[in-house]
Amino acid sequence: MTKYYGGDGDLFEHAPIGILRSTPEGRLIDANPALARMLGYDSVAEAASGIHPIAVDLARREELLSATSARKRLLDIESRFCKKDGGVMDALIHVRIVREKNGLPKHIVAFVEDVGDRKTLSRALAESRIRYRSVFENTGSATIIIEKDMTISLANTGFQKLTGYSRDEIEGRMKWSAIIADPEDLDRMTTYHFNRRKLAGHVPMEYEFILSGREGRRKHVVARVEMIAGTECSVASILDISSLKQARRSLLESESKLIGIVEAFEGFIYICSSDYRVSFMNRALKRFIGKDGTGECCYQTIYGLNAPCEWCEKKRVFTGETVTYEFRRPGDSRWCYAVSSPVLDREDGVTGQQTVVIDIHERKQAELAVKEKDAFLQKENQRLRSALKESRHFGNIVGKSPVMRHVYEMILRAGATDANVIIYGESGTGKELVARAIHDMSERGARRFVPVNCGAVPRDLMESEFFGYIKGGFTGADRDKPGFFDHAAGGTLFLDELGEISEDMQVKLLRVLEGGGYIPIGALESRRPDVRIIAATNRNLAELRRQGRIREDFFYRIHVIPIYLPPLCERREDIPLLADAFLKKYDPSGLVKFSSVELNMLHNYDWPGNVRELENTVQRYVSLNSLDFPGDPYRHGSASARSATDNARDTQGRLGDAVMDFEKKYVADILERCRWNRTEAAALLGIGRKTLYLKIKRLGIRRNS
Incomplete structure (x- = not known):
């Protein structure tokens, strides 16, 4: 190579x-x-x-x-x-x-x-930047990196959300001055920016300003700004405190209102520590004691005592309990109501006792008077109930039988309330007398008692009679006419023979009973009368309800306090009292008297017309001097009794023999009528069975074959 x-x-x-x-x-x-x-x-x-x-x-x-x-x-x-x-x-x-x-x-x-080392270093740097960006993004607050020329070089997601700008609009393009809403804030923060790079120790790290976002939305924020070591860059963390500012404003407003309420409060408000030292008094209390007693013992400066008040509940309050109590203020002995509550500190627990004192002297006096009156009325009620057990009459109602004493008890109970009453009883039993007695015993006793016989009111006139009409309401209405409800305003409306009311009228009365009021014929405005309803009937309303002749809702509105009057035949022991009362009514001179025989005749008659029939019989007796029973002459011994009476009047001789003769015939007649059922005969005679046996033996009465 x-x-x-x-x-x-x-x-x-x-x-x-x-x-x-x-x-x-x-x-x-x-x-x-x-x-x-x-x-x-x-x-x-x-x-x-x-x-x-x-x-x-x-x-x-x-x-x-x-x-x-x-x-x-x-x-x-x-x-x-x-x-x-x-x-x-x-x-x-x-x-x-x-x-x-x-x-x-x-x-x-x-x-x-x-370039292996350089690549490794580059990768490490890239990874470091990724980690730094991750930390930067997750700081929890809006954070930015600011260059020396005020350019924002880095902005996390929090800052983007706070301002509404995107990262591309912010990083490297926006100066932080663009988000400052107030010119005064801008001047102040610009000075901080440049001085921070020269005199770092003399520039505040935290301050508040008003930030303006993309859409001009202003927010109160607080910023913390620090320099990044070894650089000309600074990092700023920005926190939105708009809600906190609003909360502070609300708190200040609440405190202002509370101070106004406390100072305007006519009662006394004070706060004291565990050693009874007063730390706060409201204006009313200062005015009452004539000075500002702050720092003094509450029992001395407020109540003039040498020792803590005997009613003070400090121990309970300092365990975190709120206590209410009443006491009589020393000096003037006026009644006061107090609420003592703990003053709590998040770290130290209960630090004081706040007490609110209200003068309730007049109310307390009235309350004590009411209690005394209630106690008196209770004793009077007990005395009245005790007297009723021995009394022979209740107002105009005569009778002392057990069933009538129960009726008197129900009258007392009904008179103590304002609830609707329904009185059941046969014709002639005195339902109207009972209704009047309830009215007289109630708080409405001084107002009108208006009786209405529902069966006597024509159905086509019932609405106008009950609710009235105004002038011009219909042809012929030439003047205003008040109805039964108008007459009974503030008092009691007695509806006798309630079972005769039509279903249409029941609907209209129901509206009145439920508080909806009524509209007089021809009128436009509704009237809501203050009227108590007492109704009476000789019919079985429950059966009429089952038959659909009485509406269920109307029945339950009327049937609140039921009172049942017994027929006269079920309280025969009251017949002599009633007969005597009617004699006094129709013979004030007292010359007319019933004989024992006549009293026995009155006792044994079954009185289908009840008390009314008895009254008519007594009136006829006073007028004609003759004891006549109208209707069937064979009712419960009426014929035989009359025959026995006639025989007694014709008898000459000793009184004892005449009485014995009458008694024998009378008892024998009763036995025959009862077919010698001795139990039934004894009950009819009003004597015990053993007594009847003795009379049969003594009088020698024999059964006819």
């Missing part, structure tokens, strides 16, 4: 860089020792067999030759050589074509430079 190059073999042989020559076709001509050493060979001869010709890496040979010829200069390319140990050497090759005298390519000379 020839050992020269360009006529200077020593240069080829001793050059510090690798040199090789090849034919234009790619056949290796020779290589110098430097290239052999670079590839790990001991000699050029050994390297000659191992060095791949340059053509191996230059597949586009003709294109290379053409480019080199056209440029008439060295062409730099990168390639790789296989080393003796199997490794790879990265190389930078400077290619030159040596030509014949006729200009044709003679051979190719390649100068080979080992």
Whole structure:
């Protein structure tokens, strides 16, 4: 292999860089020792067999030759050589074509430079840049790198989101001054920028300014700026504090409002520590005690005591509990209501006790008066209930039987509420009397009690009668006419014979009961009367509901407090009391009296017309001096009793014999009617069965065959 190059073999042989020559076709001509050493060979001869010709890496040979010829200069390319140990050497090759005298390519000379370390360093640098970019992107805040001329050379995603600009618009193109909204901020921050590069210790690292983004949206931000060591660049981290600013404004507004409320509050507010020292007083408290007692003990400066207040709940409050209590203020003995709550610190826990004190003296006095009144009324109620057990009447209602005492109890309960009442009972049992008694016992007792017989109101006039009408509401309405609800405003409307109300009217009444009010005929505005409804019926409303004649919603609105009145035949022990009351009513002189026989006749009659029939019978007795029972003369001994009475009046002789004779005939007649069922006869006579046996034996009564 020839050992020269360009006529200077020593240069080829001793050059510090690798040199090789090849034919234009790619056949290796020779290589110098430097290239052999670079590839790990001991000699050029050994390297000659191992060095791949340059053509191996230059597949586009003709294109290379053409480019080199056209440029008439060295062409730099990168390639790789296989080393003796199997490794790879990265190389930078400077290619030159040596030509014949006729200009044709003679051979190719390649100068080979080992750039492996440089490539490794470049890769490391690239990896370092990638890692740096990754850290830069994930700083958590908007971050930029600022050059000395204020150009932003690097911006992370956070800064792009904050400003609305893209990376291409920012990096290398935008100066940071473009995002400053306020001219005063711009002047201040420009001064900081240049002084930071001269007098770093005299420039603040953190400051606030108003940032303007792509669409001109202004944001309050805080920036922290530091110099990058060894450079003229600075790094700035920017945090959006708009929400914090708003929160601060809201907090200041809230504090201002709270201070205004506290100072305008007429009650007392103060804060004290665990040793009772006052740290805050509101204006009202200062005005009350005549000074600012801050720093003094609360029990001394506020309450004039020498020791802590006996009602103080400091121990509970300093465990984190809010406590409410009432006390009488020393000095003027006025009642006060207090709320003591803990003052909390996030790190130190409970640091104080805040107490709000309100003067409730008038309210407390009224409350105590109400309690005293309630206690009095309760005692009065108990006394009344006790008296009712012994009383023979309740208002205008006469009777002391157990069933009537239960009715009296229900009247008391109904009178204590404003709920709707339904009274069930046969005709003549005194349903209206019970309704009036409930009205009189209630808080509406001083207002009107308006009774309405629903069965007597024509159906086509029912709406106008209940709700009234206004002048001109229909043909012939020449004046306003108030209805039943208008008359009963503030009082009680008694609806007797409720079962006679039509379904259409039930719907209209239901609207009133549910608070919707009513509209008088011809009117436009609704009226909502304050009226209590007490209804009465001698029919079974539950059965009418099942039959569909009473609406369910109407039934349940009416059927709130039910009261059941027993027929007179179920409370016979009240008949003498009722008869005596009616005698006094129709014979105030007291001359007319019932004999024992007549009382027995009244007791044994079944009274289908109930109390009303009894009253009519007594009135007839006073007027005609004759005890007549209308209707079936054979009801429960009426005929036999009358016959016995007539016989008793005709009897001459001893009274005892006459009484015994009457008793024998009377008892015998009852036994015959009961077919000698002694239990039934004893019940009808109102005596015990044993007593009846003794009478049968004493009177010598025999059963007719």
